[in-house]
Amino acid sequence: METGYSEKELIEKDERYVIHGWGYSPIVLVEGKGAIVKDINGREYIDAISMMAGPTSIGNSHPKVVEAVKKQVEKISLTFSGSINIPRVKLSEKLAGITPPKLNKFFFACGGSEAVETALEGAMKITGKNEVISLYNAYHGGTLATLSLGQPCHREGFPTIPGFRQIPSPYCYRCSYGKEYPNCNFECARALEDIIRYGTYNDVAAFVLEPMLGNGGHIIPPDKEYFKIVREICDKYNVLLITDEIQTGFGRTGKMWACEHYDFQPDIMVVGKAMGGGLPISATVFREDILPSDFGKRAWHTFTFSGAPIVCAAASAAIDVVIEEKLPERATEMGDFMMERLKSMQEKHPLIGDVRGRGLFIGVELVKDKKTKEKAVDEAAKVLKKSEEKGVLFGISSSVSVGNVIKIKPPLNITEDIAIKILDLFEKAVSEVEKET
Numbered sequence: 001m002e003t004g005y006s007e008k009e010l011i012e013k014d015e016r017y018v019i020h021g022w023g024y025s026p027i028v029l030v031e032g033k034g035a036i037v038k039d040i041n042g043r044e045y046i047d048a049i050s051m052m053a054g055p056t057s058i059g060n061s062h063p064k065v066v067e068a069v070k071k072q073v074e075k076i077s078l079t080f081s082g083s084i085n086i087p088r089v090k091l092s093e094k095l096a097g098i099t100p101p102k103l104n105k106f107f108f109a110c111g112g113s114e115a116v117e118t119a120l121e122g123a124m125k126i127t128g129k130n131e132v133i134s135l136y137n138a139y140h141g142g143t144l145a146t147l148s149l150g151q152p153c154h155r156e157g158f159p160t161i162p163g164f165r166q167i168p169s170p171y172c173y174r175c176s177y178g179k180e181y182p183n184c185n186f187e188c189a190r191a192l193e194d195i196i197r198y199g200t201y202n203d204v205a206a207f208v209l210e211p212m213l214g215n216g217g218h219i220i221p222p223d224k225e226y227f228k229i230v231r232e233i234c235d236k237y238n239v240l241l242i243t244d245e246i247q248t249g250f251g252r253t254g255k256m257w258a259c260e261h262y263d264f265q266p267d268i269m270v271v272g273k274a275m276g277g278g279l280p281i282s283a284t285v286f287r288e289d290i291l292p293s294d295f296g297k298r299a300w301h302t303f304t305f306s307g308a309p310i311v312c313a314a315a316s317a318a319i320d321v322v323i324e325e326k327l328p329e330r331a332t333e334m335g336d337f338m339m340e341r342l343k344s345m346q347e348k349h350p351l352i353g354d355v356r357g358r359g360l361f362i363g364v365e366l367v368k369d370k371k372t373k374e375k376a377v378d379e380a381a382k383v384l385k386k387s388e389e390k391g392v393l394f395g396i397s398s399s400v401s402v403g404n405v406i407k408i409k410p411p412l413n414i415t416e417d418i419a420i421k422i423l424d425l426f427e428k429a430v431s432e433v434e435k436e437t
Contacts, residue, residue, distance in 0.1 A: 007040045021142070027388075032060030035411045035418055037393075045388070048410045048422050049395040050274070053214055053247050057274035058321045059411040065277035068317035072310050079309060081302055087312035094319055095283065098256055103269055105286040105296075108307035112246040112272040113141030115282035119268045120145060120206065121301055123240045126290055129205035131163035133195060133239075137171060137216025137402065140208060140244055149208055151216065153398055165199055167191040169213055170221040173354045173365065174373065181222045189229035196237050206240045206268070207233075211258035214247035217397040217405035218363025220356050227264035240267040240290065246282065247361070250274040250319070251328035251412055254335060254359030261358060277318030281311040327412040331359035334419055338362060338408065341423050349427075351376060351383075351434050362408040363397075364426075368437075377403040379433050386429035392422055 005013070010028050028040040037047050037060060050056045058065070072087060079085045088108065096104040107122070109115045124130055134140065134149040141147070147155035148164040168176035168188045177187045196204055207230065213219035221227070234241045243266040248258035252274065255261055259269075267290055272282030305311075321327070339357060342364060346352040353367030353376075366376040366383065383406060384396050395407035410422060 010040065025388075032056070034059035034062075035414050036060075044391060046392040046410070046418060046422055046425075048392050048408055050409050050411055051278070052273075053395060053407070053409060054252060054273035055276065056278050057250060057252060057412050058277055058318055058325075058327065059413055060278060062277055062318070062321055064317045064321055065279070065314050068313045069279070069310055072313035075309070077308070077310055078305070081304065081306040085307065085309045085312070087309045087316065088307040091307075091312040091316045091319075094316055095285070098319070098323075099269065099285055100257060100259065100265060102287045102289055103266070103285045105288050105291060107284045107286075107296075107301070108312070109272075109282045109284070109303050110280045110305050110311075111141075112244075112270065112282050113143045113146050114303055115246070115270045115272055115284045116140045116146045116149070116208070116242075116244060117143055118284040118301060119208070119242050119270050122284065122286060123206040123242060123268060125300065126292065126295070127205045127238065127240060129203045131165070131200050131204040132161075132206050132208060133192065133200075133204060134164070134166050134208045135169040135210075135213065135216075136166050136176070137169045137213050137219060138166070138208075138210060139213075139215035139398075140210075151398060163201070163203070165195055167195050169216065169219055170226050171213075171217075171219045172222055173356070186226055186229055189226045189233075192230050193233045193236075196233070196239070204237065204239045206242050208242040208244060210244045210246075210248065211262065212248050212253060212358060212361060214361075214407075215398055217365065217402040218356060218361060218407055220358060221262065224262045224264070227259075227262040231264050234267075242266060242268040242270065244270045246270055246272040247409075251322050251331050252359055252409070253361045254332035255328055256322075258358070258361075274322075275318065276311055276315050277321065279311045279314040281308075281315050322412075325413055328359070331412045334412075334414060334416070335359040335362065337416065338419055338423060345423075345427055345430070349430055349434065351379060351430055351437075357408075360409060360412055360414075364406045364408065366404045366406065366430075375402070375404040379437060380404045380406060382433045382436070383426075383429045386432055387425055390425045390429060392425045394426070 031038040138150045140149040148161040170188045172181045249271045269285040342355045354365040366380045368374040368376045397405040
């Protein structure tokens with residue numbers, strides 16, 4: 001592909017001018033269609049992480065999204081956020097048709113961090129309270145406030161926001177209480193009431209959680225009882241329940257929203273990543289019945305590119321693809337297929353300690369020893385690297401806190417042939433690392 005620069009020149013110029021913030025790879029990607037991306041040399045890779053945990057969940061450069069963007073940019077590319085623009089109105093109506101009941105008021109932003117910030121500010125304004133509780137192993141964004149909701153390794157060197165506290169996550173493979181499900185009395189859920197009563201100033205505005213934790217290692221809560229308990233505690237103490245569906249929404253887990261697996265109703269929901277079909281857009285979704293009558297009628301919060309016509313048009317097209325191609329159902333089908341093969345790998349590979357997931361939200365936890373569950377952090381990094389060399393791109397959990405979970409999140413419309421190739425290359429990488437250790 002003609003770029004005007006050689007690969008070497010691009011790498012050198014990138015090093016000279018660009019600041020990276022979340023890892024680094026010298027791969028120069030120049031083209032992508034569906035689940036296949038190409039580098040500057042024409043080498044193909046299978047995108048098994050949907051370009052950073054989900055933005056290309058319908059595949060890269062889906063024709064319907066491309067066409068929607070082309071049509072919109074010819075009309076108007078940007079309006080000031082206080083005005084009404086048609087794509088934003090249409091997108092809001094479309095979202096209201098697929099979000100959980102009563103969640104039908106939307107504030108649009110450019111990315112997940114902005115959307116979570118909006119949820120926090122909204123919860124504080126609605127309740128008049130200022131403290132927030134989240135989970136261990138969580139990740140809710142990269143701003144100073146959202147970093148305070150997540151893993152300490154992500155905010156190293158930065159202050160924690162006063163009043164932001166955490167409780168253990170429902171990480172059954174590594175229970176914080178040394179118990180085993182189902183004989184655990186859901187201590188991790190009941191910890192919410194303990195911290196509200198004994199660890200706060202009785203000023204808690206919100207409890208924020210991912211229904212299934214992404215960056216923290218694809219942690220999957222065991223059943224509905226966990227969410228029933230936290231919902232009851234939130235109601236008891238007038239705490240708003242915020243669910244972060246940025247990584248799990250739009251069909252990723254086999255349902256449109258991960259919270260649907262557990263039949264619980266959040267007060268505020270945050271969505272993004274897959275929403276834009278590859279373009280930057282997110283939304284904070286509020287339950288209409290919790291909003292004060294004048295909420296949004298006065299200036300309270302804004303972003304310059306909030307709900308821009310181009311990205312709203314792209315998001316509408318992306319949602320159409322999810323619905324028309326029945327991608328939640330496809331995620332279930334392909335997820336079951338991949339999980340069965342991975343479970344089989346777990347039985348014969350000593351490096352694979354746990355396989356967990358819903359739909360195409362899959363985590364493979366690598367361990368040095370299955371009895372002690374000692375984390376195989378270095379080995380996981382090697383598996384990631386070897387997989388990349390073989391032509392498949394995976395994700396990995398944050399090395400400082402978890403670091404040993406390989407994350408598998410390909411586009412939801414992958415074919416069975418591609419899924420088999422992903423699994424074959426993964427197993428080869430695991431086998432090679434096992435032989436080296």
